[in-house]
Amino acid sequence: MTAIRTRFAPSPTGYMHIGGMRTALFNWLYARRHQGTFILRIDDTDQARNVESALGPILQAFRWLELGWDEGPEVGGDFGPYFQSQRNDLYTAACQKLVEQRLAFYDFTTPDRAKAEREAAEKEKRNYINNRDDFELSAADVRSKIDAGENYVIRFAVPRDSGEKIVIDDEVRGRVEFDPTTMPDPVIMRGNGTPLYNFATVVDDAAMQISHVIRAEEHLSNTPVQALLFDALGYTRPTFAHIPYVAAPGTKEKMSKRKLEQYRKNPKFKMLFEHGDFIFPLLGLKQELGLDPVMVEYYEKIGYLPDAVFNALARIGWSLDDQTEIMSRDTVIKNFSLDRVVKSPAGFDPDKLLSFQSHWMNEVPLSEKATRCLPYLTAAGYLSEREDQVGLEYVEKVITAIGDRLVLFSDILKYDEFFTPDAELKYDEKAFKKRILKNDDAIPLLQDLASGLESSALSTPDEFDKFVHDWVEQKEIQIGQIIHALRVAVTGKGSGVGMFDAMAILGRERCVDRIHRCVKEAANSDSQS
């Protein structure tokens, strides 16, 4: 059995696309499942500029999801270099070989003419095929044209005379056939000596002994050209597996950064955007950073767990069986197989992602939750760097009270009432109106309760609970008649963590202060209206 070697070959674009991440994951999974090798190769043939800064976020996404690569940038390997911009000699040599065998030819057709021919074909609703006027040119002719300064490209000559179809036995799609007589001769080299994608990919996949090319479905139409190139170069074709692309929520369309504005209106996507809109400004992350839900970074920044994203990504277009949804890394690795990949486009479902998140969040121990919430609190200015250590215990208390309501790490910012100074506590307008202003009993009851609290020495939730209940009994009212007003007074909000947990966290004194402040605030509102 030959060794399993898979690869993911991103071009340095400055961000990691969530769909690309899913493709990378399947490659990684396949390699891990079969004790194979997962390779990261950088497709930077086009723009060699700023590769480093444009690659950073991509590598970071892999690190964050803990998808280690066995060969590639930073780690090296026996088949390097892993940047296509550094492999030009290989492409040149391979191309030269094809030219010598007359399997490829210099084409001096001007871009303008090629374009005109293509448009003409399109107009006549005919399949376009490039001209082969220069196919017969002798080496000497070619030489003199080049010396004369004529521009050219090198095209691979698609073998159209065999009368045979090009057959791809795809691991996901099954047998797919293409007709070579309808295919134009692809350009494999530009006049400036740089290779084109289809060519560089084949040369590299062969040189790196890639056994399985697992990629998104949009590459299916590239496959016949590449298959032919493998043949012409004398290499064995790898196994191809074209997995469905990741569709935008609720659609069958490929998720694309260009359609971001449209996604904002998508009800399924809306919540995700809104969360970012709420969180990022608090963190001081400017919109100019361009974070959006198409990027993996978005999920990292907003406080998703890598395990949740891993789980969700693995379930896009793949299933273990008819039941299992929640899967650990190990479970996925042990069970991943190409024959359980679906053929139809798989929509990305933010709701499902969130439900995975909430499951995996419950597995995270308290201390880790606190540690990972801390950066959000610090960035939002609730804690200074120095307070981090001191504040950890307090944060743990808050998180305990929040319980399951903490789904994302950034959710901690929704509970700012525990972190904001008493004098700066903001009141939710609706809740304040409903529970305080429109409730005539609220103010006197709160004042009465506050004075009771003042002369007490309560500290635990149970003590607050008993105290308030005893007080309610003595007043001969229902708990519901005070608890809502109390919550607004103490937390500024209409809903939140358990009332007595909240009081215990803040402590008796702060509760009393906040009640007084609330009473004052209500008086102000009254006089204004």
Next chain:
RNA sequence: GGCCCCAUCGUCUAGUCAGGCCUAGGACACCGGAUUUUCAGUCCGAUAACGGGGGUUCAAAUCCCCCUGGGGUCACCA
């Protein structure tokens, strides 16, 4: 338009290759009920799908054909 791919609940899917165990299973979302001071959670429950038409067969979600619909791709981008 050419080529290629795809088609089961609102969404993701199981079932299709080896037709019967499918009066189509699960999950998410939604809705209802219970619990609770609120929210969340939890527990119960409900609604909900084989795109259409022809075949083949005792039997079709499953096999064949056609139609329709959706999508991908058609660069001297990757």
